[in-house]
Amino acid sequence: GQNIDQPTEMTATEGAIVQINCTYQTSGFNGLFWYQQHAGEAPTFLSYNVLDGLEEKGRFSSFLSRSKGYSYLLLKELQMKDSASYLCAVRGHMDSNYQLIWGAGTKLIIKP
Amino acid sequence: ETGVTQTPRHLVMGMTNKKSLKCEQHLGHNAMYWYKQSAKKPLELMFVYNFKEQTENNSVPSRFSPECPNSSHLFLHLHTLQPEDSALYLCASSQGGGTGEIRNYNEQFFGPGTRLTVL
Numbered sequence: 001g002q003n004i005d006q007p008t009e010m011t012a013t014e015g016a017i018v019q020i021n022c023t024y025q026t027s028g029f030n031g032l033f034w035y036q037q038h039a040g041e042a043p044t045f046l047s048y049n050v051l052d053g054l055e056e057k058g059r060f061s062s063f064l065s066r067s068k069g070y071s072y073l074l075l076k077e078l079q080m081k082d083s084a085s086y087l088c089a090v091r092g093h094m095d096s097n098y099q100l101i102w103g104a105g106t107k108l109i110i111k112p
Numbered sequence: 113e114t115g116v117t118q119t120p121r122h123l124v125m126g127m128t129n130k131k132s133l134k135c136e137q138h139l140g141h142n143a144m145y146w147y148k149q150s151a152k153k154p155l156e157l158m159f160v161y162n163f164k165e166q167t168e169n170n171s172v173p174s175r176f177s178p179e180c181p182n183s184s185h186l187f188l189h190l191h192t193l194q195p196e197d198s199a200l201y202l203c204a205s206s207q208g209g210g211t212g213e214i215r216n217y218n219e220q221f222f223g224p225g226t227r228l229t230v231l
Contacts, residue, residue, distance in 0.1 A: 004154065033219060042116070042202065042222035043155075087155070100220070102154040 002026045004103035006088050011109045012078055020073045020106045022088035033100065034062050034073045035087040043087055047073070075108075083110045115139040116223035118203050124229045125193065133188040133226050135203030142207060144186040145220065146178060149200040161186060193230045200225045 005023045012018040024032070031050040035043040049055055049064035049071060061074040075082055085105040092101050116137045125131050137144060146158040158172045161180040175197075177189040186203055204220040 008152070042224045045219040045221070048219060089155075099157065099160075100155075104152055104154045 002092060002101050004088055004090060004101055006086075006103040006106045008104070009107045009109065011111060012075075014078055014080060014110055014112050016078050017074065017076050018078060018108065020075070020086050020088075020108065022071045022073070022103055024069050024071070024088070024090045024101070024103075026069075026090050026092035026101055028092050029066060029090065031091040032062075032064055032071050033089045033091070034060075034071075035089065036084050037087060037105065038084045046086075078110050080110050080112070083108060116203060116205055116221050118201075118223035118226055120226060121224065122227045122229075124231065125190070126231050127193060127195075129193075130189070130191040132190065133201055133203075133228075135186040135188075135223055137184055137186075137203075137205040137221070137223075139205055139221060141205040141221070142183055143205060144180060144183070145204040145206075146176075146186065146188050147202040147204065149202055149225070155202070158188075190228075193228075195230050198228055198230045200227050 003025045010018060031048060033048050034046040036046050037043040046060055047055055047057060047062035049062050052064055052066055054061055054063045059076045064071045073086055085107045087105045088103040089100040119134045123131060143162045145160050148156045148158055157170050159169055159178040160167045164180050164183060175192050179187040202225045203223040206218050206220045
């Protein structure tokens with residue numbers, strides 16, 4: 001079967017760094033997405049990886065290792081507004097631009 | 113503002129009611145999606161439309177009936193729902209672009225969702 005695993009909840013301190021891991025088992029791979037979702041709001045796109053390596057975007061970076069079926073989202077200089085759920089999703093099939101396989105999300109709690 | 117709007121934001125209905133959820137996207141996208149989001153569960157894809165044609169139907173019960181009159185509007189018609197259908201229903205859109213070729217990220221843009229409670 002196809003599966004995305006990520007921790008249910010993490011806690012970090014304001015100003016610190018946190019790494020949210022995501023592992024996947026899918027029948028194919030055509031890109032991995034990270035989304036942020038604040039409570040009661042829509043998920044918003046954060047990053048996309050299709051090749052191995054690190055993609056950096058300001059305070060957020062995302063890493064991918066296709067051979068290990070592994071990605072992480074790195075958040076630096078944490079701010080209180082970063083408290084949210086972080087969703088990992090994989091586009092699993094080369095013949096579909098539409099189907100994403102989603103993880104259940106990691107709820108990140110930032111403490112002062 | 114994500115460019116995708118949904119109405120209503122909250123809906124309470126009885127099991128015998130009929131209601132409709134509406135989604136509109138102002139981004140010029142070709143593909144639109146309905147998702148169900150339940151607490152602590154992954155997003156469940158329900159339906160996908162590309163250029164108004166339904167391309168995915170992930171074994172959704174017939175009490176959920178989608179309608180896509182054009183590339184900008186998407187409806188989800190609800191009838192004789194069950195309490196376990198209570199969830200957040202999210203609409204999303206993306207640029208689409210056919211199959212076998214990824215021209216860009218093709219990321220999905222989500223609406224704020226409709227919080228549905230079935231009594």
